[in-house]
Amino acid sequence: MKIQDLLRKDVMLLDLQATEKTAAIEEMIKSLVDHGYVTDFETFKEGILAREVLTSTGLGDGIAMPHSKNSAVKEATVLFAKSNKGVDYESLDGKPTDLFFMIAAPEGANDTHLAALAELSQYLMKDGFADKLRQVTSPDQVIELFDQASEKAEEVAVAEPANKGGDFLVAVTACTTGIAHTYMAQEALQKVAAEMGVGIKVETNGASGVGNKLTAEDIKNAKAVIIAADKAVEMDRFDGKPLINRPVADGIRKTEELINLALSGKAEIYKATNSGGVVASSNEKLSLGGAFYKHLMSGVSQMLPFVIGGGIMIAIAFLLDQILGVPKDQLSNLGSYHEIAAQFKSIGGAAFGFMLPVLAGYIAYSIAEKPGLVSGFVAGAIASSGASFGGVAYAAGGEKTLSLVGVSSGFLGALVGGFLAGGVILVLRKLLAGLPRSLEGIRSILLLPLLGVLVTGFLMLAVNIPMSAINTALNDFLASLSGSSAVLLGLLVGGMMAVDMGGPVNKAAYVFGTSTLASTVSTGGSPVMAAVMAAGMVPPLAVFVATLFFKNKFTEEERNSGITNIVMGLSFITEGAIPFGAADPARAIPSFIVGSALTGALVGLSGIKLMAPHGGIFVIGLTNNPILYLVYVLIGAVVSGIIFGFLRKPLSK
Numbered sequence: 001m002k003i004q005d006l007l008r009k010d011v012m013l014l015d016l017q018a019t020e021k022t023a024a025i026e027e028m029i030k031s032l033v034d035h036g037y038v039t040d041f042e043t044f045k046e047g048i049l050a051r052e053v054l055t056s057t058g059l060g061d062g063i064a065m066p067h068s069k070n071s072a073v074k075e076a077t078v079l080f081a082k083s084n085k086g087v088d089y090e091s092l093d094g095k096p097t098d099l100f101f102m103i104a105a106p107e108g109a110n111d112t113h114l115a116a117l118a119e120l121s122q123y124l125m126k127d128g129f130a131d132k133l134r135q136v137t138s139p140d141q142v143i144e145l146f147d148q149a150s151e152k153a154e155e156v157a158v159a160e161p162a163n164k165g166g167d168f169l170v171a172v173t174a175c176t177t178g179i180a181h182t183y184m185a186q187e188a189l190q191k192v193a194a195e196m197g198v199g200i201k202v203e204t205n206g207a208s209g210v211g212n213k214l215t216a217e218d219i220k221n222a223k224a225v226i227i228a229a230d231k232a233v234e235m236d237r238f239d240g241k242p243l244i245n246r247p248v249a250d251g252i253r254k255t256e257e258l259i260n261l262a263l264s265g266k267a268e269i270y271k272a273t274n275s276g277g278v279v280a281s282s283n284e285k286l287s288l289g290g291a292f293y294k295h296l297m298s299g300v301s302q303m304l305p306f307v308i309g310g311g312i313m314i315a316i317a318f319l320l321d322q323i324l325g326v327p328k329d330q331l332s333n334l335g336s337y338h339e340i341a342a343q344f345k346s347i348g349g350a351a352f353g354f355m356l357p358v359l360a361g362y363i364a365y366s367i368a369e370k371p372g373l374v375s376g377f378v379a380g381a382i383a384s385s386g387a388s389f390g391g392v393a394y395a396a397g398g399e400k401t402l403s404l405v406g407v408s409s410g411f412l413g414a415l416v417g418g419f420l421a422g423g424v425i426l427v428l429r430k431l432l433a434g435l436p437r438s439l440e441g442i443r444s445i446l447l448l449p450l451l452g453v454l455v456t457g458f459l460m461l462a463v464n465i466p467m468s469a470i471n472t473a474l475n476d477f478l479a480s481l482s483g484s485s486a487v488l489l490g491l492l493v494g495g496m497m498a499v500d501m502g503g504p505v506n507k508a509a510y511v512f513g514t515s516t517l518a519s520t521v522s523t524g525g526s527p528v529m530a531a532v533m534a535a536g537m538v539p540p541l542a543v544f545v546a547t548l549f550f551k552n553k554f555t556e557e558e559r560n561s562g563i564t565n566i567v568m569g570l571s572f573i574t575e576g577a578i579p580f581g582a583a584d585p586a587r588a589i590p591s592f593i594v595g596s597a598l599t600g601a602l603v604g605l606s607g608i609k610l611m612a613p614h615g616g617i618f619v620i621g622l623t624n625n626p627i628l629y630l631v632y633v634l635i636g637a638v639v640s641g642i643i644f645g646f647l648r649k650p651l652s653k
Contacts, residue, residue: 003120004146006078009139011035013081016100024087025049025066028079028102036074038104043072048102058091059184060253062134063124067103077104078120080142082134092253099133123149124184167198169262170214170222174205174229175248182206185228185251192255198263205233224262225270226251239272293507298366299418300511303359306351307514307613313348315611315622317341318524352518356380356411360418367422368429371444375425375452379417379460383409388464409467411515412474416463421456428452486527486604493528494535494600494636498592501539501574501581510536514613524624525609534603534629535596537616538636539577540569542595545641546648553648569637572616580644587647595640602632 011031018024029045032038047068051057058064064087079102086096101120123129129149136142171189175181186202193200201218204211216237219225224242227233228251244258244267251258261267320341321334336342357380364376386408409416428451432443496509513532520526547554547562554562561579568576581588608629612619620626 002146003078003123004143006076007080007143007146008035008037008077009143011037011077011079012139012142013079014137014139016081016083016085016087018083019085019087021052021087021089022049024081024083024089024100025052025102028066028081028100032077032079032102032104037077038070038072039074040072044068044070044104047072056090056092057181058089058097059124059181060091060093060095061130062086062091062095062098063101063130064089064091064097064099065101065103065120065124065184067105069105069107071107073104073106076106078102079104080133080139082136092249099130167223167263168221169193169198169200169224169226169259170218171200171202171226171251172205172214172229172233173202173248173251174231174233181230181248181252185248186212188252188255189226189228189259193259196256196259198259200259205229205231224267226258226262228252228258235270236272238270241270242267243270295363295366295419295422296415296511297507299359299361299363299415300507300514302362303355304514304613306354306358307517308615310348310351310353310355311517312612312615312619312622313344313351315348315525315619317345317348318611319622320344353384355518356384356414359411360414360421363415363418364421364425367419368425371429371448371452372422372425374449375421375456376418378453379421379456380414382457382460382464383413383417383467386464386468387461388468389461407468407472409464410471410474410518412471413460413464413467416467417456417460420459420463421452424456424459425452428455486607487601488604489528490531490535490600490602490604491597492600493532494538494603495593495597497532497535497574497600498539498596498640499589501578501592506536506574517611517613520609520611523609525611525622527604527607527609529613530608530610530623530629531600531603533572533610533612533614533616534608534633535600535636536574537569537572537633538596538599538640539574539581539592540565541633541637542569542592542640542644543577543580544569545637546645549642550645550648553645553650555651570617572614584648587649588644591640591644591647594643595636595638598639599632599636602635603629606632608632 013028013031016024016027018027025048026045029038029041029048032044033041038044047070048066051068052066056064057066079100081100081102083098083100086098087100089097091097101124103120123146126149129145132145133142136145171186173182173185173189175185182204183206186204189200189202201214201222202212203214214237219237219241222241224244225238227235227243227245228248229245230248242262242265244261246254246258314335318335318341321337324338324341326334326337330337335345357377360380360383361373361376364372364379366372425448428448432447435443493509493513496505499505509532513526513529516526516528520529543565544562547559551559558580565576577588577592581592606625606628609624610619610622610629612622617630620629623629
């Protein structure tokens with residue numbers, strides 16, 4: 001679809017009479033209503049004005065593009081209007097506006113018209129095009145002008161630098177509606193960058209989805225990143241890059257300023273807020289295992305703040321009661337005996353209560369996007385409550401089923417529930433795909449949430465039966481850990497933490513550790529979590545030990561990096577050892593595995609428990625034996641460091 005297919009000759013106003021913004025908007029809407037493209041004047045006006053409140057659609061250079069996706073729109077339409085007097089439109093450059101394109105998009109519009117609207121935005125940025133529009137005297141001339149321009153139109157995906165090895169930038173544009181400003185900013189950045197001889201690739205986050213998506217390679221090669229957006233965009237992928245973050249209007253009006261600032265080297269380095277580090281974007285189709293890992297980690301990353309915040313608050317409650325003293329006959333109330341401790345435990349419990357719904361909700365969100373969120377949350381809540389068929393005390397055979405009432409299926413149940421909820425939404429989408437376009441709003445607002453909750457909820461009542469049994473068996477096993485079984489489990493999860501230091505194997509061990517916290521907080525903490533954290537601290541500390549005792553085998557830069565690894569290791573940031581593991585995997589990784597596995601085994605042998613899911617040395621007081629815990633970490637670090645240093649080849653002279 002071309003923009004000419006949306007430009008209606010019958011609604012065009014070639015001599016707009018209004019000279020004030022609201023009056024001009026009303027005059028254009030009246031034309032749309034009079035010709036049957038908009039069914040309700042006030043509803044559409046409300047949508048247009050709501051958009052103007054966010055940022056003016058007066059783009060400058062005498063051009064305005066008021067727009068709204070609205071339930072009052074009968075058919076996708078673009079109204080062209082020209083003022084011979086000029087309108088005080090509160091434009092971004094403060095000058096009068098004389099060219100208007102009012103975009104009316106139906107609420108359930110598909111992506112084809114959005115592509116055409118993007119095309120319109122690009123036309124208006126071309127030199128001389130707007131001036132030609134100011135000279136038209138008939139609707140036919142307007143259409144003819146666009147026809148001529150479309151023959152020469154050429155979309156630039158990536159603008160190359162003027163010379164080989166020249167400066168290259170990446171940018172992201174996005175506005176709140178994703179219709180006009182997004183593409184205007186893209187065109188402006190590409191145009192000005194080309195004039196300056198600078199290479200650039202611009203990703204658009206429009207209403208039709210992400211266009212011209214930046215790859216990990218694009219970001220790696222870029223000197224800096226420009227964000228011109230009025231809404232949230234994916235940011236973690238830019239970790240460690242110089243980044244400028246401005247409103248989308250600056251991408252249109254202050255384009256040269258943004259590019260110069262990006263090239264100056266003065267832009268601040270962006271630090272990703274997620275503890276997991278950089279999220280690499282890729283257009284590659286994931287394998288089944290890769291997809292599972294991606295969706296699981298999406299849920300886990302959103303769950304961890306609740307686990308960390310809630311877990312540490314509950315741990316503090318136990319610590320306070322221990323400090324204040326609890327009578328022996330009241331030890332069963334440890335953590336809630338004193339009022340201040342009870343308040344900490346109550347707050348922590350509230351945060352902990354969100355753990356399973358958030359896990360399931362964001363797994364489903366990763367699979368099915370926003371429609372999956374509500375079904376996923378419900379699945380997680382049901383997993384937490386333990387509701388199930390037959391789990392009603394006074395049903396037939398109530399005596400037999402009484403023991404099943406309210407038995408949570410825990411982490412495993414929420415995990416299964418999240419994937420189940422996401423899958424249900426995907427199936428429902430396919431089943432409802434044949435609905436008329438007029439019912440698109442009802443589908444997304446009513447049918448998908450309602451049917452998603454209904455189907456997912458009843459399926460979870462069945463799923464909870466086996467998952468509750470499995471979860472109960474797992475908790476009983478963990479509670480019974482002692483002697484050789486605790487040693488073996490500590491050895492296993494400890495070694496896993498060092499296999500890829502932040503990769504899938506490491507994360508699997510960590511997720512398993514955190515999943516045991518909820519059921520073990522009341523008993524003083526999780527031995528699995530204790531082994532996982534202690535083992536995860538070993539590799540970075542081992543790097544320091546190796547660079548300290550085997551200085552002749554490391555460069556000065558590597559020895560300096562070894563010092564920074566002290567802080568990273570003590571903070572439980574295993575990823576600090578990745579550069580050394582990547583540079584010499586055959587010697588480094590086996591060395592790290594030995595020390596981490598040893599530490600995990602020693603922690604398991606001693607029955608050390610931990611109530612916090614993160615924090616390293618800063619939460620060591622929340623273990624039941626802090627000194628011995630620290631000793632075991634140091635033993636693992638020294639063993640790994642000596643092995644790594646011994647195996648490392650001397651530097652070539």
